[in-house]
Amino acid sequence: MLPLEELAKILPRHAAALITDPVSRRFLTGFPSSDGILFLSREEAVFLTDSRYIEAARAQITVCPVEELSAAPAEQLRKLCGRGHVRRLLLENKRTTLAQAASYRKWLPGVCLEANSSAVDTALTRLRRSKTPAQVDSIRRAQRIAEAALAAVLAEDLHVGMTERALALALDYRMLRGGAEALSFETIAVAGENGSMPHGVPGERALRTGDLVTMDFGAVVEGWHSDMTRTIALGEPGEEQRRVYETVLAAQLAALACVRPGLPCKEADAAARAVITEAGYGEHFRHGTGHGVGLEIHEAPNLSLKSGGALAPGDVVTVEPGVYLPGRCGVRIEDMVLIAEDGYENLTKAAKELLVV
Ligand SMILES: [Mn+2]
Known part of the structure; x- marks a missing residue:
């Protein structure tokens, strides 16, 4: 109907x-x-x-x-x-x-x-x-464009000395050149201490060796949005940076491990939060674990501590825990998944092991 x-x-x-x-x-x-x-x-x-x-x-x-x-x-x-x-x-x-x-x-x-x-x-x-197969197809194409843009930026654009803003613009340019009809939202590219602001605005700060750099971005195809985040290291990361990264990655994988139809939305959040709290960073993860994506970048369902309801086949949701240490650094890792009849399909294919550039 x-x-x-x-x-x-x-x-x-x-x-x-x-x-x-x-x-x-x-x-x-x-x-x-x-x-x-x-x-x-x-x-x-x-x-x-x-x-x-x-x-x-x-x-x-x-x-x-x-x-x-x-x-x-x-x-x-x-x-x-x-x-x-x-x-x-x-x-x-x-x-x-x-x-x-x-x-x-x-x-x-x-x-x-x-x-x-x-x-x-x-x-x-x-x-x-609940997304139809045709709608998922558009979201999938948007996600492919975003990931191709990231790969090109990492291979050709990213360098020490460029500003956060230049990095954000490089992602935007690659996505639009790659076929995005629009950007899902204003691209986030934040480095070093700015990474502690989950929705920081890219500015004139130059990227430096020793920075963790977080990029959160997405493309739109036929009105349908994509959303992904990756954090990379410029040069060998320090002990704390590596520990934060490994904690966030473990949290993200823990949430993904339990994602399936019928899972209460708040339990997806709880799974990620438990890992981060266990590592001692609980107070530094202050947003929800995920949200629905579709014709808008944030839509139902929400995956947070307060969410009611359960995941259902056809949902497209992000899984994006993060840890943000004020004045020091931040890490967020975000995939976008389609809830299937018997589990999920991860629409995000980009690697998640810490990339050291
Ligand atoms: Mn998101």
């Missing part, structure tokens, strides 16, 4: 949903655009978009009719609501602005806006979580 039909099923009688978030619209229609409204009721789905997109939308959208968004959207929406005897309106609570909600209230006086219902958000989160 199409995601659009699945979403329509959760709507009450005489209710409609207005889907306006770009990611949600793309997920439900397959069509990327910066503007548009998907009107959805049990009986009817219509995609409304403006003149900039109308020709492409008509050519590409096969799941529902497409109408040009008129200069008088209020009248157009009133007509759609009237046709379906719509009396209740549901929105994406997490993604609709107050201004949008105010407009709908004004435009549709006879329709009750259910401002407190999270039904649409909840359903979309659930539908987006």
Whole structure:
């Protein structure tokens, strides 16, 4: 069943949903655009978009009719609501602005806006979580592009004296040249003491011999994201650096060893955390172990101490423990895995043994 039909099923009688978030619209229609409204009721789905997109939308959208968004959207929406005897309106609570909600209230006086219902958000989160083989294929291609970029950067670009920012740009350039339509997020490349900031911003600090260097990056293919992190050593690492690296690697492997459908999400986190705590670095691992990846870089499910729920076939999640010693160094190792019927497939193929350059 199409995601659009699945979403329509959760709507009450005489209710409609207005889907306006770009990611949600793309997920439900397959069509990327910066503007548009998907009107959805049990009986009817219509995609409304403006003149900039109308020709492409008509050519590409096969799941529902497409109408040009008129200069008088209020009248157009009133007509759609009237046709379906719509009396209740549901929105994406997490993604609709107050201004949008105010407009709908004004435009549709006879329709009750259910401002407190999270039904649409909840359903979309659930539908987006389980990836189809075609979606996994796009994620896999994105991951291949990211890994090819890393290999090229390590072979040709990385050198002592270059700045973190230059290293990040090298990864970006290689990914885009390699076929990425976009970057999954702003690439992280942090060296030495900056490595202790899990989401540090690459700056003018030059790479030096003796640094651990953490690179966290990803590519986008057909809207689908990839995510990976590797930490490498410039020159022979010191005793503490090596110990931190081996601890994080052991933690990452421990989490992977238990990943399978049915595993409570918080247990994946606990498996990695136990190794790091045992090594004495527990207080220096202060983020979750992983997250879902898809049309957005962070989506359901989360793998953290507080996560509810369990892993299920079709989930694509990262496994990315780290240890961060303020003022000294940081290590994170991140793979992205597909939960299968009987275990998992690691979509990340890059080596994880400490690479000393
Ligand atoms: Mn990640």
